[in-house]
Amino acid sequence: MKPNHIFFSRETKERIIKRFFLFCAFISVGVLALILFSLFHGGMPLFETVNIKSFLLGMEWYPTFEPPEFGIFPLIIGSLIVTTISTCIAVPLSILLAVFTAEVAPDYLKNTVKVIIELLAGLPSVVLGFFGMVVIAPILQDSFNLPSGLNIINASLILSIMVVPTIASLSDDALRAVPKEYKEASYALGATRFETIAFVIIPGALSGIFTAIILGMARAIGETMVVLMVAGGAGAIPESIFDSVRPMPASIAAEMGEAPRNGLHYHALFAIGMVLFFITLAFNIVADYVSRRFKEGGSSSL
């Protein structure tokens, strides 16, 4: 038989294909590197005038005053508090939902619920923000007698709606990945379905569930539109969950348009971006570490 490649030998073809994929991989890495470069390039000049400690721990965020104050501690607290509360709301809901779709529901219901979860994941955040402004805010205002319904609890509720699909679908995958053998062993030992779920399946999926939670938190802390619309926007340390806050992404989005290019305020907003970047990076590293460690030792390494 004659070789059917006319222009290139097989080796050359293989090499071209390999190079091509390498090139594609480099493009995405390269883009990421460029973004990071511009982030740091925009943010670092701030620290020529403002020191890092007074930036991170300063209590006053008055970027347009004379002289300006660039303390982002209230913004960090705002971000952390809405993330924490929304996680606390979303985690139990998502895990129950995942157990339902992975283990309990009959097939037809399972598929319906999964479609709904996916729809929820696809909702534009501005729509959810709208919902928070026109539905949840008045309810909060009336039932708790508040001056404004745009506050921590409103933002947390909306964020939790956004995070549930992430945590639920990743947890669902983790629960399904628990080997069938464990389930059989449990049933054969006289365990009921719910004992099996509680003592074998959930513990077996714990690393995946934990990773799902962390990724959900990373999503919540970076979410911009919702917190911009419904968190209220006050750059102060809140005293109750009905106070208004100004999470970091909201600050960036709200002020970027007004900050003179290459001014201090402009650099300060980039620096906030850096802080956000480091927080989500930390979340991802933790998620990666956890899923790796559990993979090696099983849940008994807990």
Add this chain to the structure above:
Amino acid sequence: MNEQPIISVRNVNFYYDSFHALKDISLDFAPNSVTALIGPSGCGKSTLLRLLNRMNDLIDKIRLEGEIIFEGKNIYDPGVDPVEVRKRIGMVFQKPNPFPKTIYKNISYAPKLSGVNNSDELDAVVEQSLRQAVLWDEVKDILNRSAMTLSGGQQQRLCIARALAMKPDIILMDEPTSALDPISTAKIEELIDELKKDYTIIIVTHNMQQAARVSDKTGFFYLGSLIEYDVTKKIFTMPQVKQTEDYITGRFG
């Protein structure tokens, strides 16, 4: 062997969807004995084994006709709770499947489910079960280590110990040594011999020497039917049916 059977299968037909997996099976299992079920892959022997403790309930689209009588009662009667059946009839699987928990927690799983919470009592059950499974000496100092760190043979004995811990009457074994090396296999076989003093054992095996070595009675299955069921010696020396002879002499299967 003229005692009352501990469990008997009566005119059982079993279907997976439209596939007729077991055809009019009837056989009795004697207490304190080892019964081996042999036959080529897909002949229905594992299906029958899983019917005995209602493990097949976990599969959709199944249908059963006939009765399986355990302690005078059909375990498929509507009023019978499969969970209770499984507590009395333990099972060991083909691939060792310890939970990814500590050795101790693996064994104490079933007793805890039955409401034993006293730690002295649990300690005692764990020790007793591991001793019965001849694993105690190997693991007594590492009870809090993950069961996944044990060798395959040790894991399988752990699974046997785990089943023993719920104090069953019958232990079903589904090719318990097919994933093990010869030395571990020999240990499990010795163990089976020891356990039959206190338990009734029903074992599915692909390994005919194993059936010949460990069992008192043997049933040969082919294409969903029970072809021959008799004392093991007789099956292996003078089978009555040509198919049985062909199978045990290795002419097919």
